[in-house]
Amino acid sequence: MPRHIACLTFDFDAMSGMIAWGLTSPTPISRGEFGALGVGRILALLAKYGIKATFFIPGMVIGTYPQVCEKIVADGHEVGHHGWTHVPPAKMTPDQEEAGLIRGSEAIRRLSGQNPRGYRSPAWDLSPATAELLIRHDFTYESSMMGNDHSPYQVRLGDVISSDEPMQFGKESPLIEMPISWSLDDFPHFEFQRNPGLMAASGVLANWLDDFEYMTRNEAWGVLTYTCHPYVIGRGHRMMMLERLISGLIERGAVFTTMEEAAREYQGRRART
Numbered sequence: 001m002p003r004h005i006a007c008l009t010f011d012f013d014a015m016s017g018m019i020a021w022g023l024t025s026p027t028p029i030s031r032g033e034f035g036a037l038g039v040g041r042i043l044a045l046l047a048k049y050g051i052k053a054t055f056f057i058p059g060m061v062i063g064t065y066p067q068v069c070e071k072i073v074a075d076g077h078e079v080g081h082h083g084w085t086h087v088p089p090a091k092m093t094p095d096q097e098e099a100g101l102i103r104g105s106e107a108i109r110r111l112s113g114q115n116p117r118g119y120r121s122p123a124w125d126l127s128p129a130t131a132e133l134l135i136r137h138d139f140t141y142e143s144s145m146m147g148n149d150h151s152p153y154q155v156r157l158g159d160v161i162s163s164d165e166p167m168q169f170g171k172e173s174p175l176i177e178m179p180i181s182w183s184l185d186d187f188p189h190f191e192f193q194r195n196p197g198l199m200a201a202s203g204v205l206a207n208w209l210d211d212f213e214y215m216t217r218n219e220a221w222g223v224l225t226y227t228c229h230p231y232v233i234g235r236g237h238r239m240m241m242l243e244r245l246i247s248g249l250i251e252r253g254a255v256f257t258t259m260e261e262a263a264r265e266y267q268g269r270r271a272r273t
Contacts, residue, residue, distance in 0.1 A: 038234020059107035088125035150222030201241035
């Protein structure tokens with residue numbers, strides 16, 4: 001029987017991204033601050049439809065907004081790792097990256113009572129060491145790469161990349177990749193950050209629904225991941241778009257799960273093949 005999963009994911013960065021970009025004056029900080037308000041609106045909408053989602057939260061944001069994050073957990077949503085700060089791993093040494101990974105996991109454990117099972121890199125920019133670190137620290141999945149659209153896959157280790165020779169692919173690892181796409185991320189469509197941004201929500205909605213419908217027409221089973229940021233999607237007209245997205249996905253037969261649940265389902269299907 002066909003089964004098509006929609007994962008609604010929310011990167012609750014608050015002002016951590018602005019700080020990582022060096023934007024620490026009052027206005028950019030307030031821009032990120034709006035995310036806390038956005039989370040409340042998102043939680044109310046998810047509760048209205050009985051949907052469980054995944055929130056990827058940097059550790060410093062958990063410390064900044066403990067009550068907001070506690071409400072996310074109390075509502076039954078998954079909390080995934082999103083770094084300690086919002087500095088991309090590709091800009092860190094392996095030791096710095098591992099220290100942030102451990103510190104962020106500790107914050108999530110204090111918040112939710114359990115270790116995070118999933119990871120999403122700040123700015124979707126992994127380092128050569130990231131996958132091995134995630135395996136070492138018992139993560140089930142990561143969600144920062146774009147090698148597929150509807151199907152999770154195994155993260156490779158040991159790729160050899162040369163500027164003038166064919167690429168040599170490494171071996172598959174136990175770590176599951178839950179692929180994402182910039183086209184299914186609200187930030188490049190809606191935010192003002194030296195890119196086109198500030199687009200009409202109706203056009204983005206049409207694209208997001210069409211991507212799901214394409215999956216239903218061409219795959220018997222699949223997962224489509226939507227990435228939103230509370231300080232972006234939380235604005236009024238975009239919240240209306242998000243509700244229309246949910247309604248449209250329901251009409252198209254979507255099954256809503258957390259990222260961990262979708263990764264486990266993929267894992268079970270792979271074990272049976």
